[in-house]
Amino acid sequence: MTETTAPALNAETIVGFLAEVIGRRGAESYLGETVTMAEHMLQAAYLAEEMDGSDEMVAAALLHDIGHYTGEFPEDALDQGIDNCHEEAGAAVVERFFPPVVTDCVRHHVAAKRYLCATDPAYHDRLSAASVHSLGLQGGPMDAEEAAAFRAQPHLDEILQVRRWDEAAKIPGRKTPPLDHYLPVLQRVVAAWGQERTS
Ligand code: FE
16 A cells, blocks of 8 residues: 655655755744744754854754644644644654754754753743743643753753754744755755764
């Protein structure tokens, strides 16, 4: 039985595939925010670039929300009170082609919000209204035990950094480079990880 019509994904095709998906669906609204999905992703990547982030960090910032495109949930899922677990869906997509630091930033970007809300009072005050709303659906701030466990993440610093870029990447009308600007970055990260994995 043929289950999918999607093209076979490999290290040569994954970046083009991601570009096609983001290009086709990027104009959708970003769950209750005042920027589109593509604007949000590009602003996050641009923040990483402005801070001289590594290729891996730029890739992580750009792709942190890619899981929104892999599920079957409607765009207004959060309005309906459903947490669509986009972080796990996104991590499952990227871990096939990207290094663990990128996957971890994707997988844990929601938990990072819950962690930062528990450990940094100033962070909570910076959340958008939509982000405060989804925080409730996502379990609210971590308790002390959860926060202690989260602190043991091997890529904690990178995960928290991507989360802060995520929160800052919601400025209506902010100019960024286009998606095409970031595709060579993604390709470099995929190629480097492919070599490292097979060497
Ligand atoms: Fe986001």
